[in-house]
Amino acid sequence: MKFNLMSLGDLVTDPVTGVRSTNARRYKMFPEMAALAESAGFNGINMGEHHGIEYIYSAPPVVLGAIAERTTTLRLGTAVTLLANLDALRIAEDYATVDVLSDGRVDVVHGRGNFFASTYTLFGQSLDESAARFKENAELVDKLWTGDPVHWSGRFRASINGEALQPAPIQRARDCMWIGGGSSLESVELAARLGWKLMLPSAFGDPSFFVKVVDHYLATWEQCGHDWQPEIGAGWHVWVGSDSQSARAQWEPRYRAYHAWMNELLGVVNPSIPKQNQRPFNFEWLTTKGPAIVGSPDEVVDRISRLSEQLKVTTHLAYMDMGGMPEKELFSAIELFGSKVIPQLADA
Template identity: 50%
Template sequence: MKSHLLTFGDHLPDPVTGTSTTVAERHAAIIESAVAAEAAGFDGFNVGEHHAGPFVSVSPPVLLAAVAARTSTLRLGTGVTLLANSDPLRVAEDFAVLDLVSGGRAEMCVGRGNLFAKTYEIFGQSLDDSRQLFEENVELLLRLWTEESVTWSGLSRPPLRDVTLQPRPIQVPHPPLAIGGGGSAETAHLAARLGLPLVLPSGFSAPDRFVPVVETYKEAFRSVEGSQPRIGACWHVNVAPTSQQARERWRPRFTAYHDWFGSLVQSQTPGFTSAPLDFEWTITHGSAVAGSPAEVTERLLYLSETLDIDTNLIYVDSGGAPLPEVLDMIDLLGHEVLPKLA
């Protein structure tokens, strides 16, 4: 089983101390956490992409290139690239360059991001077109990486005629690509049809709600030759030497993060509702994990077995968590949790 450190790049004040960081300090903290993740034995580092909100991760390839300069073994990926909102030609170019400057370590997880309707608005798109935009762009991205000359027309961008991607990525046939999502059978079918991994999103509800999507994905994959279904998932995690320490320090931060995230989505996507957080239920039955290294290990193993996961994306720096605390958690995960997940 692989373990990646994940950040969504939210830029919030610490609700416990009231301390805020500058955007530059938040970027620097993300890079330092990646360096620490490599030293701790993580397999990869993933950066989310968000727009129109208090996030510093609007350009994951730029942040990942900075991480590439400070690391040598980490796989460098996204979680997710908002491919429905992006020009797939530019995305293909950006990640080809990242693959080159990192020595062949680039990865990508792509998603629709349709929870944030405002993103479609600011890019001059309609949320109603999100599925068509996404599926067209995934297939075009793969063609640009693998074909010498591409002629194409569709909804997302002006037509292409005999276009050859330059530069070409190092990895052949292309950098690893995964489909992010879990809310619909259509996403599972798309990932299976293209022979790509499926990465389940983070959230606050019971993880077993993804079981039907996972089963749909694995069943659809039975007709795909030459590869096996692979499943990843994202978890909010807080680990400390004791369970009491982890729960007490995380409760105010995770509660504030949950409330902020729900308000943010509600403000951008009409009709979205967010239930009040039940902290104890969420960390024992939901998609969050908090406790001692032994408790975190046990919970991650259970979740991995429940959803047949081979890659865990672990998110520890949400909601204004101070960098020293984040670095301590990365070190503790590396020494006492990751070896038992391998």
């Protein structure tokens, strides 16, 4: 079992202290958090990408390149790369560069991003084209990532006439390419067909919703006849403390603030929020039946174990820096997770 830290870069005022970080500090803190994660025993980090909103991370390859120079073993991932919105050749170039700089440590989690409809408007694209754009770009990235000359023509970008990806990446696509999603079986089938890994999202819905998604992915994978094993990851909202009571008391106001902030944001960027994500804030439900994992180290271990079994997850992304959590408290929780949670599950 592997554990990564994840951040989407939400810029939220801490409801406890009233302190609000700055845009610049949030960016500078992320490489510090990544270096701490490596020393604490995490396998990797995953960085979100959004545009024009207060999820402020917009250029992950730039930041991941900086982190590559400060770390030696940490996997450098995304959460997610907006494959349907961006040019597939530039995506391949950017992340191949990170792969080379890091000696083969990049992980690219590709998402359609159609949950944030405003991004399509910002890029002058139609949301109705999202599935077609995503499929075309995924197939093109897969071809480019071989490093061989590519002859290709498609619907949404100019033809490629024998050019090869520069730089040539170190890893194979099967080792570092993921599709992030779960609401669309088309995306799940695409992941299985390409032989890419599947990353389930860190949404506010019921994790049991994804059981049928995982089953479909694995069944499709088997039909495709790949000679390597599939891998499933998932993102969770996570907090750990020395004991259950203090962990919940410390995290609840931040999680509540994040939930309210995100729901307000989604009302602006998404005119039709999926039903599984339309839930009022219920801390008890979220932390026992939902996507939130909070408590003492032993409680966190128990919940992760059960979710791993339910969804066949072997890579867990822990989103811990949400809701304006102060850096001192955040870094202490990361160290506690590394010393008390990971050792119990790393070889499970």
